[in-house]
Amino acid sequence: MARAGEHVGVELSAHGIGLRLGGSTVLSGIAVPRVGPGQVLGVAGGSGAGKTLLLEVLAGLRTPDTGRVSVQAPPDALRYGFVPQDDIVHRALPLRTALEYAARLRGTDPGEVPLVLEELGLGAVAEQPVRTLSGGQRKRASIAIELLSRPRLLFLDEPTSGLDPLAGAQLTEYLRRLAGTGVTVVLTTHTPADLLRCDRVLFIAPTGRPGPSGTPAELLDASPDGTLEALYSAETAPEPHEEGAAEEPAPPAAAPATGALRQWAVLSGREVRLLRHDRLTAAITVGSPLIIIAMFALLFRPGVFDPDHPSPAASAMVLFWIAFGAFFFGLAYGLPQICGELAVLRRERRTVLRLGPYLLAKLTVLGPVLLLADALLLVVLRALDRLPEAAVSVHVSLFTTTALASFAALALGLCCSALVSEPSQAALVLPLLCFPQVLFSGAFVPVPGMAAGGRWISVAMTNRWAFEALGSGADLERLWRGGGTEGRALLASYADSFGRPAWYGWAVLAGCAVGLLVVAWLVLRHRCPAARHRLSRTAAGPARP
Numbered sequence: 001m002a003r004a005g006e007h008v009g010v011e012l013s014a015h016g017i018g019l020r021l022g023g024s025t026v027l028s029g030i031a032v033p034r035v036g037p038g039q040v041l042g043v044a045g046g047s048g049a050g051k052t053l054l055l056e057v058l059a060g061l062r063t064p065d066t067g068r069v070s071v072q073a074p075p076d077a078l079r080y081g082f083v084p085q086d087d088i089v090h091r092a093l094p095l096r097t098a099l100e101y102a103a104r105l106r107g108t109d110p111g112e113v114p115l116v117l118e119e120l121g122l123g124a125v126a127e128q129p130v131r132t133l134s135g136g137q138r139k140r141a142s143i144a145i146e147l148l149s150r151p152r153l154l155f156l157d158e159p160t161s162g163l164d165p166l167a168g169a170q171l172t173e174y175l176r177r178l179a180g181t182g183v184t185v186v187l188t189t190h191t192p193a194d195l196l197r198c199d200r201v202l203f204i205a206p207t208g209r210p211g212p213s214g215t216p217a218e219l220l221d222a223s224p225d226g227t228l229e230a231l232y233s234a235e236t237a238p239e240p241h242e243e244g245a246a247e248e249p250a251p252p253a254a255a256p257a258t259g260a261l262r263q264w265a266v267l268s269g270r271e272v273r274l275l276r277h278d279r280l281t282a283a284i285t286v287g288s289p290l291i292i293i294a295m296f297a298l299l300f301r302p303g304v305f306d307p308d309h310p311s312p313a314a315s316a317m318v319l320f321w322i323a324f325g326a327f328f329f330g331l332a333y334g335l336p337q338i339c340g341e342l343a344v345l346r347r348e349r350r351t352v353l354r355l356g357p358y359l360l361a362k363l364t365v366l367g368p369v370l371l372l373a374d375a376l377l378l379v380v381l382r383a384l385d386r387l388p389e390a391a392v393s394v395h396v397s398l399f400t401t402t403a404l405a406s407f408a409a410l411a412l413g414l415c416c417s418a419l420v421s422e423p424s425q426a427a428l429v430l431p432l433l434c435f436p437q438v439l440f441s442g443a444f445v446p447v448p449g450m451a452a453g454g455r456w457i458s459v460a461m462t463n464r465w466a467f468e469a470l471g472s473g474a475d476l477e478r479l480w481r482g483g484g485t486e487g488r489a490l491l492a493s494y495a496d497s498f499g500r501p502a503w504y505g506w507a508v509l510a511g512c513a514v515g516l517l518v519v520a521w522l523v524l525r526h527r528c529p530a531a532r533h534r535l536s537r538t539a540a541g542p543a544r545p
């Protein structure tokens, strides 16, 4: 929290801001009046006028095509916070826990959490899961997370939207008090009552052109009917563009950084807590492999790998479904992971979060569960005589294959989860990903019998490589040679599918897992950009009181 009387502060202003998106101009010639510590700037305008975009430009999250944002801050005082419109706290966690993880991630003292909660009037609901909080409490929770970093410059995108007039008034009053401690506050709002509590107000006219600007009293004087509402569609002359002036060398990020290792540890801890607090998800995570294993145990006959009386076709099916089970475990775990918390991820990326530790934390928590599921699958099937009685090395080979198949599928799931926007879309993707893994695995139509197109597609199917590695590990060819006419027919149709050593399949599966994780990382880097402060910061002496 900023301490009253501290003489550090940030001054912000902007000139000639212009921005084009999707081929059209969304902001042009916007000037932002100078605001400093202790002041609140309200940005107003109709829906779609460009308030959020301007806020992002001011916060250094977007580069304007024209114009300049300047921030005057004493050395080391440019700590900023950005509170977006979306819900940005993990809903399953108790509020206090969510804030403590946010503090650890930012490298700030979790001991600050009770202070921040009290300050925002959230002490009484600190132990409630975030999903049970009211809209107004969630907004304050969102602000609380940013306050943990003790920002000197705080941006808030529509902090009062969805609140009743009293709750909205209380929130803006709180922001006023916060500004009084030396923080510079910039907020967007739709509510004229909020604007009356600001020191300065800037209107953006429809289509992103400049509107009137001044103190609330000046604006009320200038209004044709004495109301702020009348100014929503008013336009003033745009500031001349400063072509090419937008790009400034990027100063270092303002938020305190935590090391990659520490982020990984904090994020892994949070993943575990999320699983513990979201009991239904935890039950599905543990229960779905158990159900699938039980179905396999009921489906397969015992003794199909008996070298004296083998059932060649049945043995191929057992190995295929084991490969598919391992694939399904990984995919089902990976798909819901990222899309359900994109808003949280975006926000954390704007402060400190690194994507490497984030993805690694997912693997750290889900990996052991997957390994356990794969091991249980093999142990149960062997105990029920659905797998061959063989040397330990054979079982190690089968386990290695299933583990790598699960990890490749987990990486595929994380990748797709990063690409979609909502869990409902992830659910739609699930069958689309499973179908080709069945069709082109080479189990039902052996690879040598596929059309050329199918053979090419099968190369990209991790299930094919898992199936072949399992067949090689279990030495299907030898089993089939002793399997009479059926065995010889299968040997002819599968040709050399199981002729390659198992490690060949392992290498492909490991390569797929790494490649897909890199793709997931790239997708997230594009969709959740890290804050790059392109503000033209000027070192300054003591800020104005």
Ligand SMILES: Nc1ncnc2c1ncn2[C@@H]1O[C@H](COP(=O)(O)OP(=O)(O)OP(=O)(O)O)[C@@H](O)[C@H]1O
Pocket: 021, 022, 026, 045, 046, 047, 048, 049, 050, 051, 052, 053, 054
């Ligand atoms: N990525 C984008 N590509 C193209 N157009 C965009 C993009 N993001 C925003 N816009 C457009 O820019 C305009 C301004 O959007 P912005 O979100 O800033 O509006 P706003 O004033 O915050 O609206 P609201 O009050 O409804 O939240 C809108 O017309 C929007 O459709």
